[in-house]
Amino acid sequence: MTDQLNGFDHEQVLIRRGGRSGLPIVVAVHSTAAGPAVGGCRLWTYPDWRAGLADALDLSAAMTVKCAVAGLPRGGGKTVLPLPPGLRLDADRRRALFLDVGDAVEDLGGRYFIGEDVGTTAPDLLTIAERTGRVMGLPTESGGVGEPAAPTAAGVLAAIGATCEVVFGTADPTGLRFAVHGLGQVGGRVARRLVERGAVVTAADVDPTRHVPGVATTDPDSLLDLDVDVLVPASLGHLLTREVVARLRCRAVVGPANNQLADPSVGDLLVERGITWAPDVVVNGGGAVYVVLRETAQVGHEEAMKRVDAIGDTVREVLTAAARTGSTPSAAVADLVRRRTA
Ligand SMILES: NC(=O)c1ccc[n+]([C@@H]2O[C@H](COP(=O)([O-])OP(=O)(O)OC[C@H]3O[C@@H](n4cnc5c(N)ncnc54)[C@H](O)[C@@H]3O)[C@@H](O)[C@H]2O)c1
Missing domain, CATH: 3.40.50.720 (NAD(P)-binding Rossmann-like Domain)
Known part of the structure; x- marks a missing residue:
């Protein structure tokens, strides 16, 4: 199957510019064969957004293997927020970005659940949770099981x-x-x-x-x-x-x-x-x-x-x-x- 698709073996990749933040958002759903995809949200600086896309594709595929090895009824997904070099997010734009991320996750209709990864923290997850219930690892005081x-x-x-x-x-x-x-x-x-x-x-x-x-x-x-x-x-x-x-x-x-x-x-x-x-x-x-x-x-x-x-x-x-x-x-x-x- 993968060969017929010229090496592309992801189920779905959502790429969009956040409506509030104006920043690129990439959500890669590699597989939901075993169950909904899970994977963290990475906020990092990349030379250009395509490098962030490449990372999201690799990281989500690795998540599928990780879940299979661990015997979890889940598949692999990943969100990457590729910041352009030199951009520093102020508090308002950071909040806008994570609200945009929440909308993107919600639009996937339960195929993907998001968590923390490099560059994101519990307050960012709480912002995402204002827009979607599909968030994993929220702080205990917010009803989750805490950071992974x-x-x-x-x-x-x-x-x-x-x-x-x-x-x-x-x-x-x-x-x-x-x-x-x-x-x-x-x-x-x-x-x-x-x-x-x-x-x-x-x-x-x-x-x-x-x-x-x-x-x-x-x-x-x-x-x-x-x-x-x-x-x-x-x-x-x-x-x-x-x-x-x-x-x-x-x-x-x-x-x-x-x-x-x-x-x-x-x-x-x-x-x-x-x-x-x-x-x-x-x-x-x-x-x-x-x-x-x-x-x-x-x-x-x-x-x-x-x-x-x-x-x-x-x-x-x-x-x-x-x-x-x-x-x-x-x-x-x-x-x-x-x-x-x-
Ligand atoms: N947090 C988790 O639960 C989790 C789960 C699975 C995998 N991981 C992976 O483990 C790694 C670390 O995750 P984390 O949650 O500790 O992230 P983190 O963002 O808290 O820590 C990453 C650290 O690496 C440093 N760093 C970045 N580039 C570097 C470089 N070139 N040389 C030296 N240091 C550099 C950063 O400054 C930061 O302190 C990541 O690859 C992440 O994807 C994390």
């Missing part, structure tokens, strides 16, 4: 434990050296927890105000040259280019950033270099698992967190299968998805 960043970080920590067990023979990070790329909502939480557990952590963020106690900082490029045990990508996607992988001095890469491989061939290069990469679609599913289970399946906090912790088991299964069959971790995930959706 905490369960996402919990899932990442479970994935780090499983990866360390496979690579270093122990899930205990004490004394291991980590490099965290991006100290935002998820990267900041992961770095803090690793320090608490006795790891040696260095981090970098383009925003110089981001700091975590006990974490040494450097610039984002130099971080990639550090002699460490584990690299934790927690900024934006496509960090792992062929050039970057050739420079890495770590034994494992495991972190929350979406779409870490700049292209699929990078997966082979990581294998060639003996670097174990835990696929992001498995590692960063904790927020989606928690929010979907709590808000749509009425599952309690403890039970939902157990499902988040199970991300560690899936990572172990994927890495072990890849090592056993001599395939890449991406191929092992594709195989897992085939079996789980059969």
Whole structure:
């Protein structure tokens, strides 16, 4: 089917200029085969809106895989709000933009539910909720289950434990050296927890105000040259280019950033270099698992967190299968998805 469509395999993509804000809005619905599409809303600066569209297409497709791996009855979607370089939103225009986003989501008639992602926060979701009920992860005081960043970080920590067990023979990070790329909502939480557990952590963020106690900082490029045990990508996607992988001095890469491989061939290069990469679609599913289970399946906090912790088991299964069959971790995930959706 995909071939007949010249590579286009999304169900629907909504692109419009917001009526109030005048800014571009892209909502990509990749699949609703398993259930309504879910995916966060990214507000970021792009060289032009088409780059934002490309990101929305990639990120929504990854969400479909993420939901399938986690066994969630949901499909993949994503909203990207591509800001032109140099534009700073004042409070009024920001509010106008998120009201426009709410209208766009509502117009999709329940095919897509929106949540937070890079660049958006709980107050933005509340603005969206003024125009549509199709919002996930609202603050608890507004009747939601809260931001997904905490369960996402919990899932990442479970994935780090499983990866360390496979690579270093122990899930205990004490004394291991980590490099965290991006100290935002998820990267900041992961770095803090690793320090608490006795790891040696260095981090970098383009925003110089981001700091975590006990974490040494450097610039984002130099971080990639550090002699460490584990690299934790927690900024934006496509960090792992062929050039970057050739420079890495770590034994494992495991972190929350979406779409870490700049292209699929990078997966082979990581294998060639003996670097174990835990696929992001498995590692960063904790927020989606928690929010979907709590808000749509009425599952309690403890039970939902157990499902988040199970991300560690899936990572172990994927890495072990890849090592056993001599395939890449991406191929092992594709195989897992085939079996789980059969
Ligand atoms: N928040 C979640 O629940 C969740 C769930 C799944 C996946 N993710 C993914 O995890 C990553 C981090 O998400 P987040 O919620 O922490 O976002 P965030 O916006 O809170 O943090 C991202 C951080 O990365 C920094 N950054 C951006 N470009 C950078 C660069 N080139 N070098 C270094 N730092 C850079 C930003 O300044 C920011 O501090 C994203 O790729 C996101 O899509 C997040």
